[in-house]
Amino acid sequence: SSSAMAALRGRALLAPLGARLSAGPRAPLRSAASAPPLYDVLVSGGGMVGSAMAAVLGHDIHFHDKKIALLEAGPRKEYDQMPDSYSNRVSSISPGSATLLSSCGAWDHVCSLRLKPFRRMQVWDACSEAMIVFEKDDLDDMGYIVENDVIMSALTKQLDAVADRVEVFYRSKAVGYTWPLPSHSCDTSPWVQVELADGRRLQTKLLIGADGHNSMVRQKAKIKNIEHKYDQSAVVATLHLSEATDNNVAWQRFLPTGPIALLPLSDTASSLVWSTSHDHASELLAMDEESFVDSINSAFWSNINHSDFIDTAGAMFRSAISLLKPSGTAVRQLPPSVAKVDPESRAMFPLGMGHATEYVQHRVALIGDAAHRVHPLAGQGVNLGFGDIACLAHHLSAAAFNGSDLGSLKHLLKFETERQRHNVSLIAATDVLKRLYSTTLAPLVLLRTWGLQATNALPPVKVRI
Amino acid sequence: QLSLFRFTVKRPFSTSHSSVDSKEIKKFQLLAHKWWDEEGEYAALHSMNDIRVPFIRDTLLSMSSNYHLGNPLSGIKILDVGCGGGLLSEPLGRLGASVTGIDPVEDNIRTADQHKSFDPVLAERIQYKSSSLEEIVEESMETFDVIVASEVVEHVADLETFIKCCSQVLKPEGSLFITTINKTQLSYVLGIVVAEKIMGIVPEGTHEWEKFVPPEELERLLESNGFSVKTVSGMLYNPLSGSWSWMESRSLNYAVHAVKSGAPAQSHATDTLPETDIQQRSATAGTAG
Numbered sequence: 034s035s036s037a038m039a040a041l042r043g044r045a046l047l048a049p050l051g052a053r054l055s056a057g058p059r060a061p062l063r064s065a066a067s068a069p070p071l072y073d074v075l076v077s078g079g080g081m082v083g084s085a086m087a088a089v090l091g092h093d094i095h096f097h098d099k100k101i102a103l104l105e106a107g108p109r110k111e112y113d114q115m116p117d118s119y120s121n122r123v124s125s126i127s128p129g130s131a132t133l134l135s136s137c138g139a140w141d142h143v144c145s146l147r148l149k150p151f152r153r154m155q156v157w158d159a160c161s162e163a164m165i166v167f168e169k170d171d172l173d174d175m176g177y178i179v180e181n182d183v184i185m186s187a188l189t190k191q192l193d194a195v196a197d198r199v200e201v202f203y204r205s206k207a208v209g210y211t212w213p214l215p216s217h218s219c220d221t222s223p224w225v226q227v228e229l230a231d232g233r234r235l236q237t238k239l240l241i242g243a244d245g246h247n248s249m250v251r252q253k254a255k256i257k258n259i260e261h262k263y264d265q266s267a268v269v270a271t272l273h274l275s276e277a278t279d280n281n282v283a284w285q286r287f288l289p290t291g292p293i294a295l296l297p298l299s300d301t302a303s304s305l306v307w308s309t310s311h312d313h314a315s316e317l318l319a320m321d322e323e324s325f326v327d328s329i330n331s332a333f334w335s336n337i338n339h340s341d342f343i344d345t346a347g348a349m350f351r352s353a354i355s356l357l358k359p360s361g362t363a364v365r366q367l368p369p370s371v372a373k374v375d376p377e378s379r380a381m382f383p384l385g386m387g388h389a390t391e392y393v394q395h396r397v398a399l400i401g402d403a404a405h406r407v408h409p410l411a412g413q414g415v416n417l418g419f420g421d422i423a424c425l426a427h428h429l430s431a432a433a434f435n436g437s438d439l440g441s442l443k444h445l446l447k448f449e450t451e452r453q454r455h456n457v458s459l460i461a462a463t464d465v466l467k468r469l470y471s472t473t474l475a476p477l478v479l480l481r482t483w484g485l486q487a488t489n490a491l492p493p494v495k496v497r498i
Numbered sequence: 499q500l501s502l503f504r505f506t507v508k509r510p511f512s513t514s515h516s517s518v519d520s521k522e523i524k525k526f527q528l529l530a531h532k533w534w535d536e537e538g539e540y541a542a543l544h545s546m547n548d549i550r551v552p553f554i555r556d557t558l559l560s561m562s563s564n565y566h567l568g569n570p571l572s573g574i575k576i577l578d579v580g581c582g583g584g585l586l587s588e589p590l591g592r593l594g595a596s597v598t599g600i601d602p603v604e605d606n607i608r609t610a611d612q613h614k615s616f617d618p619v620l621a622e623r624i625q626y627k628s629s630s631l632e633e634i635v636e637e638s639m640e641t642f643d644v645i646v647a648s649e650v651v652e653h654v655a656d657l658e659t660f661i662k663c664c665s666q667v668l669k670p671e672g673s674l675f676i677t678t679i680n681k682t683q684l685s686y687v688l689g690i691v692v693a694e695k696i697m698g699i700v701p702e703g704t705h706e707w708e709k710f711v712p713p714e715e716l717e718r719l720l721e722s723n724g725f726s727v728k729t730v731s732g733m734l735y736n737p738l739s740g741s742w743s744w745m746e747s748r749s750l751n752y753a754v755h756a757v758k759s760g761a762p763a764q765s766h767a768t769d770t771l772p773e774t775d776i777q778q779r780s781a782t783a784g785t786a787g
Binding site: 068071095096098099220222223238434435436437438441442443 | 536545547548551552555566567568569570588589590591592593594612616617618
């Protein structure tokens with residue numbers, strides 16, 4: 034038929050699916066008899082997001098008879114009891130993420146190990162008095178601060194519980210992926226081939242890349258990634274407070290050099306996440322413990338960045354708001370002061386942002402940092418990943434119950450559309466916030482001051498966040 | 499006024515008692531290798547799975563009291579008549595059924611066999627055979643729990659013979675699922691002129707309007723050959739989204755669920771046959787493939 038008729042062909046008006054096939058080595062001709070083990074789903078990357086993906090699928094009723102594999106380069110991580118000291122890598126877990134972890138039975142384990150719920154988030158600007166307070170009306174928990182090791186341990190337990198369906202390969206790193214031709218080409222294997230470092234080969238109908246922001250799955254699939262290195266590093270540490278307190282508030286102050294956050298771990302301890310320039314971060318790591326603690330207290334308490342102009346303008350705006358909306362200005366709570374830092378708990382890592390232009394291809398899906406990487410200022414990183422899992426698991430479950438080929442782009446694209454819609458706006462907003470708060474220029478400070486104050490006064494906007 | 503629509507001057511009925519039309523075979527032979535291109539000539543059939551598989555699955559689940567949601571069609575023997583490249587056989591196999599797929603076009607069976615061969619689970623659960631329905635009747639009397647004849651009856655030479663054969667190979671109380679196209683002015687305009695000639699949703703020449711079957715006639719033939727028609731539902735294809743949906747009107751595509759009347763002493767009306775019965779029947783009846 035002519036090209037005009039071809040153009041009118043009744044296909045979905047989406048980007049041509051034929052374009053979603055990666056260039057790269059092709060699957061060899063194989064007979065089923067001598068083929069490597071075949072899995073329905075293979076998750077590459079056994080971090081929090083990869084492990085949770087495998088655990089959630091493993092607990093899905095429509096995957097009862099399916100075979101799932103999880104590849105993790107590191108060793109198995111399980112604790113029956115946490116060590117006395119806190120780990121310096123923690124995450125802020127949203128209620129939605131807690132629900133997901135509950136659905137595969139992991140949340141119970143988290144609760145029995147340790148976690149800290151917080152009720153309130155206070156975010157304010159170092160250059161002005163502007164502040165925004167987040168809290169739920171019903172005094173429910175806003176979120177939970179959980180050590181990453183605790184989440185990993187909980188997920189490991191739940192993976193054990195479905196060992197008949199989920200096979201975990203510890204100390205196994207994927208070194209190569211081979212992509213199939215589109216399914217209508219008959220004579221080569223239709224599956225994704227995975228080669229491990231020790232030479233073993235596996236096959237899968239669907240490959241899920243959960244291998245972090247330098248994802249090899251994404252690179253080998255030749256999916257373009259929009260990325261940007263921030264000129265910032267995050268310094269983390271475990272801190273001990275001057276006095277015991279309820280400690281159910283998460284604090285974040287925007288300094289010109291970057292945001293500093295104090296996340297509650299217990300009544301006497303909090304976790305530090307301080308995003309600042311690379312040089313300052315190195316200084317913070319190098320200085321003695323007393324100076325380090327002084328820097329932190331100063332960052333939270335000092336008014337050195339205020340200017341009279343901004344203070345006055347801010348105060349005027351605040352009065353204006355209180356006329357219009359009496360309850361629109363919140364009481365400022367004072368952050369706790371820090372007494373000590375856990376020795377050996379200081380560490381730093383560079384920050385960047387990234388977003389994959391595509392989350393899916395034929396037989397491939399990306400989740401977590403492999404698909405998107407954000408600045409920690411929004412405390413969203415791992416929650417976006419858990420959101421990816423909830424969405425992908427939902428679509429895969431429906432596909433399994435329909436007897437569909439799990440690697441089919443049809444349902445993978447639905448996952449991509451839903452998540453990109455959600456993620457892109459949040460990632461962009463986080464990036465904008467990061468840039469907006471990286472300046473002391475009066476107009477921009479005023480803008481964000483008023484913006485923050487206005488946002489604080491408007492319940493609908495706050496609830497959405 | 500129907501004379502306007504008699505463009506095709508073909509003789510649809512062969513003089514033999516076969517339900518297979520040799521002209522139909524030739525049409526499908528040319529496209530045998532195109533079955534599994536989800537975006538190709540058979541794209542509409544691929545997306546039809548999104549409604550016909552849940553239809554079959556949920557109907558069977560509602561008639562059964564003993565199933566597992568991880569393997570919903572486990573233990574059910576299904577005959578897929580006119581299976582083509584196996585587009586419907588494979589999802590049914592993935593849901594746990596034992597599927598026998600038959601098709602008179604050898605190339606289709608070759609394609610179907612090839613496609614399932616890479617998946618050990620499907621390779622075991624699905625058997626394909628190049629055959630007409632009549633050819634397997636003798637060796638498969640009352641063998642199958644379910645027959646699916648999707649997009650088939652509009653291609654058969656003798657519909658009544660076809661239905662009689664279905665009844666013979668189906669167990670009492672067994673289910674017959676049919677999807678096909680109504681014979682209306684609308685189905686000529688949309689189903690042939692637009693679908694084939696203008697938009698290319700269906701390869702040109704696939705269908706002959708003369709052979710489309712109105713649901714009333716299908717129902718009549720079923721009821722007079724030992725079937726009880728349970729459901730008739732209209733189906734609609736949206737060429738822009740490439741997806742199917744259910745609709746009230748049957749003036750275009752429609753789906754039918756019918757149940758073969760059972761001997762009263764056999765089993766409970768709403769239960770599938772117990773496990774031992776099924777195994778016995780498999781042992782005595784030689785199944786195709």
